Amino acid sequence: MSDTALTGTTAPDPRGPGAAGSPPLLEVRGVTKAFGHGRRRLTALDGVDVRLMRGETLGLVGESGCGKSTLARVVLGLERPDSGTVRFDGTDPFALEGKELLAWRRRVQMVFQDPFASLNARMSAADLISEPWRTHRDIVPTAKDRERRVRELLSLVGLRESDAHRYPGEFSGGQRQRIGIARALALDPDLIVCDEPVSALDLSVQAQVLNVLSELRERLGVSYVFISHDLSVVRHVSDRVTVMYLGKVIEHGRTEDVFDRPLHPYTAALMSAAPTLDVSGQALGEEIPLRGEIPSPYAIPSGCRFRTRCWKSEARCAETAPPAVTREGAADTGADTGDRQHAALCHFPLLAGERGA
């Protein structure tokens, strides 16, 4: 079966060429997570590897049901993987207990998709932002400090100090999302998982929130795992991109490499399907039509899981799981932490300059 065929050839070696210097902030290796039993067993994650360096943003893309959100839950420590390892700054969060676990939780926070559903309407902005300190008591111990810190956080995300005593209902969507961000920042985390942070916002407001997020990265050195279906947003914010399909990472690499020179046919199709602002009409002609829809996660195709929709698929794709192929990324574009690995799982990877490139 597809699950076992990959051992040995899996995943790009994280200590490959160029991977040097400080250890990664987050390292997920071979993580598998399934729900249910027997015929109703759903494999949400199937041997997933992800690496994130300090201060970096990792974009996570894929269609609904590909396992993005389950992966986010594993990273947040909300879902224990069936197998595989998670290392956060060298420690395994799933081995922690009590005080140590609490201390670790502080370091990974989350910004949710819908700021209308994720904020308690009966708590003021100040209550919402300071609530995490009730659990993590030692962070801002005195009431006076708390008040000062709330004001700081509000101005950090571009709200006014006077907004502290207003309620969610009095804010617009963009302002609410800023409160959500301030709340995530309250515990001074190292990593923030953003699950579709702007997709519920008005178009003209999305850019404001994206700017707040990138400004915070500059000022506080926080890292992001950024989940979004909007590829132009992912491209703008991410240093590295991981593409998932039916519970597996099928391609990952630096943003420019993945977007401009995709290796996997699925990545190329995904990029081409996303409409662009180009009004010249050329982009439309390059669209790669994909057959059908994503298969049910209860019945993952044998061999390569993308073969049922792939225009390059041959007999081999149904029989054996695809090997990891790598391509040396393009020359350095300046600020880079060194990892230039660009890898995909495919029998027939796209050549540079092939359709979609």
Added chain:
Amino acid sequence: MKPSTLPAPAADRPVALDVEGLSVDLRTPSGTVRAVDGVGFSVRKGRTLALLGESGCGKSMTALSIAGLLDPVAEVTGGSVRVCGTDVLRLDGAGRRKLAGPVLSIVFQDALTALNPVQPVGRQLAEPFRIHRGMSRRDSAEKAVELMTRVGIPEPRLRARSYPHQFSGGMRQRLLIAMAVALDPDVLIADEPTTALDVTVQAQIMRLLRELQTERDMALVLITHDLAVVAQRADDVVVMYAGNVVETGPVDEVFSRPRHPYTKGLLDSVPEHAVRGRPLPAVPGSPPELSAVPSGCVFQARCPLVRERCAQERPRPVSVSASRSAACHFSEELDHV
């Protein structure tokens, strides 16, 4: 049919939908607010017009008033809507129903709520043929299967007996489209037809809509908040803000040289052309509440060009070239911002 008066491209095609000065009021607990304020546009057969705007800008309300499906708290207070020459706002319920399907049809955003959950989809698809064409149960069922084949539902004969929840989101949207085009309407309104779908499926649905449009020579009104969808799929665009039309024209011209600061702000804030790591040029603030739309220009609070005149006088849409109009006092200054 209305004679063509506009010097637009493809001007020889008949106008299928002509909306003029449409206004819609909404009764809310705190008073009446204007949701749509003097909106006008027209679409010719075989052309695609996009109604572009953010949530609350009145684009869906415009579509619902054209289709005669407004919620009872909303009321059309002015204007006209001509579908193939008939002013549908003057029609009674029976007259409307005659047009719904063979002349004017709508594809909704949320397929799960638009389909009847307790009826097999085949029966739902057969309904228009039985009601409008008086077909027998057997003939109409055959027609339903034909339609399902046309929109790309695999194993249509078998699937006709399935219920809506047994289909994926993309397939449900195909079913809704099938139902909407069943009687070959002249005008098809698609209200955010792909918003809830993944990009690959979204592309399939848009392709299907385009094919059907060409095949049946329909005028398509595409309601969306997605600039990229407009760029790729529409011929003309109507940009709405706070219930008002702020700019209209052919998509390629509007997007390459916007004539309203709102359109320009939206286009600039899309990350596509931005340099990674640099702040995006964002539009400050957020859209006004309908109850607090300012009396002058609707965009004044967020506009980089704003000055005194904008607060006093609402700009009327003025023609800025042969086929374009913009509602801005200072649109000629936009090139220098």
